[in-house]
Amino acid sequence: MGKTRRTMSVGLIGAALALTLAAPARAGETPTAAAGWQLTPTGTDARFRGLAPVDRRTAWAAGSKGTVLRTTDGGRSWRNVSPAGAGDLEFRDVEAFDARRAVVLAIGEGEASRVLRTEDGGATWTESFRNTDARAFYDCMTFFDHRHGLALSDPVDGKYRILSTRDGGRSWEVLPSAGMPDALPGEAGFAASGQCLVSAGPRDVWLATGGGATARVLHSADRGLNWTATDTPIPAGDPARGVFGLAFRDRTHGIAVGGDYRKDQPSPSAGAVSTDGGRTWNPSATPPPAYRSGVAWLPHGKAAALAVGPTGTDLTTDGGRTWRTVDTGSYDTVDCTADGSCWASGEKGRIARLATKD
DSSP states (O other): OHHHHHHHHHHHHHHHHHHHHHSOOOTTOOOOOEEEEEEOOOOOOOOEEEEEEOSSSOEEEEESTTOEEEESSTTSSOEEOOOTTOTTOEEEEEEESSSSOEEEEEEEEGGGOEEEEESSTTSSOEEEEEOOOTTOEEEEEEESSSSOEEEEEEEETTEEEEEEESSTTSSOEEOOSTBSOOOOTTOBOOOSSSOSEEEETTTEEEEEOBSSSSOEEEEESSTTSBOEEEEOSSOOSSTTEEEEEEEESSSSOEEEEEEEOSTTSOOSSOEEEESSTTSOOEEOSBOOSSOOOEEEEOTTOSSOEEEEETTEEEEESSTTSBOEEEEOOOOSEEEEOTTSOEEEEOSTTOEEEEEEOO
């Protein structure tokens, strides 16, 4: 076991080193060796399925028991900036624009689904949306830029419901459903990692599904007005199976991960790849070995990505075609920033940074 763990650690160190060497060094900085995932002290046991790193120093995390944390020193310390009176809410997604502005999504049936926004680093929060339809259940959200964003609800009247904002999350409206294909019987989204709805560029957005006869990815090229649906090879056919996380490094190249989230069930074919904007999906030749809920492209490259789940972290260096496990720690979601940092978060207050050392 000791030898295996050392091998896995070296693999993750290699991934981080590749990321660091590829990133442009700042003035006075030189690329350094990497230490792999480094847990940071959060001071809470909340489960963080929502994660929004802004850069190497600033990141936000949102989780259970209405908990929102923010760091501005690279994870050395976290400040609890949870909204007042939110202890009964389950935050599953957060989108951050900088150290002061962020939007969080609470999930649940009816009025449990809410959106809150802060403009002062979490000192105060304003509720900008509260779901009043008992049939709706919002899962995740994405932003194209600082103004335009969408949030996804499970199907209502047989179609996924899309919520839209044009002012950075200050106000929201439900989009028309005429351009949305019918949902499959039993189909829904998974509020597991904040990655069931993702965007790339100014207008393209994808949503991930499970629970139906097939696991699908739906794509819109006009900010959610019109959608097309494509089957993926990731197994479904059960409420616990499907696509849980998506990542697109541009409007063409995407990775899907998922499986069966139940601990006692296998997850074969837990990864898939698209090179045509989600019009077709091919199974990973060597997929992640178990259920994975989050995935992110490493910055400053075109082929490397990380996938995470409760049983470990996997690395691909060929665009998602083959994966190998590089760490066995439990994480629910992962994200990377343009300036060359990667972060992961999950159960029991776990938030880690893919850190470097001298």
